[in-house]
Amino acid sequence: MAYQSNAELAKDNHSSGAMxxxxxxxxxxxxxxxxxxxxxxxxxxxxxxxxxxxxALFILFIVMGILSLRTYKILVVKAAEEDNLKKELTKWCDDxxxxxxxxxxxxxxxxxxxxxxxxxVVSENxxxxxxxxxxxxxxxxxxxxxxxxxxxxxxxxxDRIDEALFFARTEAMKKIISQNFIxxxxxxxxSFVDEYYVKVYDDQESND
Numbered sequence: 092m093a094y095q096s097n098a099e100l101a102k103d104n105h106s107s108g109a110m111x112x113x114x115x116x117x118x119x120x121x122x123x124x125x126x127x128x129x130x131x132x133x134x135x136x137x138x139x140x141x142x143x144x145x146x147a148l149f150i151l152f153i154v155m156g157i158l159s160l161r162t163y164k165i166l167v168v169k170a171a172e173e174d175n176l177k178k179e180l181t182k183w184c185d186d187x188x189x190x191x192x193x194x195x196x197x198x199x200x201x202x203x204x205x206x207x208x209x210x211x212v213v214s215e216n217x218x219x220x221x222x223x224x225x226x227x228x229x230x231x232x233x234x235x236x237x238x239x240x241x242x243x244x245x246x247x248x249x250d251r252i253d254e255a256l257f258f259a260r261t262e263a264m265k266k267i268i269s270q271n272f273i274x275x276x277x278x279x280x281x282s283f284v285d286e287y288y289v290k291v292y293d294d295q296e297s298n299d
Contacts, residue, residue, distance in 0.1 A: 096279075098174070108160040109156065115151075119153075125142060180272065183268075184287055190292065193291070200263060
């Protein structure tokens with residue numbers, strides 16, 4: 092499931108809470124009008140029963156709406172804290188996180204004595220292996236007659252390379268950030284790294 096920030100959750104709770112309260116109030120008004128006027132000539136017992144059930148349902152809507160708005164207020168405070176944390180993370184990464192540091196971290200993870208840490212990263216070496224395999228596949232096809240499938244093979248190879256590099260780099264970025272920001276929420280960290288990855292590699296590659 093995709094990560095939702097506290098700001099997004101607050102917005103959802105606010106809209107759903109307001110909607111539940113509005114529907115509840117309108118429903119109660121209509122229910123009371125139907126009960127008092129009895130436009131469908133429903134027998135008294137059935138009228139009490141049906142209108143009573145609907146009244147309880149609409150009251151429940153209002154209660155749920157109030158609870159959603161209370162949650163909204165809590166989430167607004169958390170959203171402000173989260174926003175400040177993201178700004179702090181961004182500033183720190185702007186000053187400290189570079190492609191060179193990420194490459195060093197990838198190397199250290201690959202050669203770590205902690206097997207679990209080492210296995211959690213798709214290595215740069217693996218990416219190089221994929222490049223070689225892709226080149227060999229393309230050369231084999233090139234030795235035969237050129238076919239329309241060649242372009243698809245090259246595109247698949249490029250996708251595999253990009254995926255390998257992405258996972259290696261993002262794992263390294265998360266490790267570097269976690270060392271400087273203790274007890275970060277893992278979902279928040281994943282979301283931030285995915286966003287900041289573009290800034291590191293697109294911005295720095297465009298400047299190269």
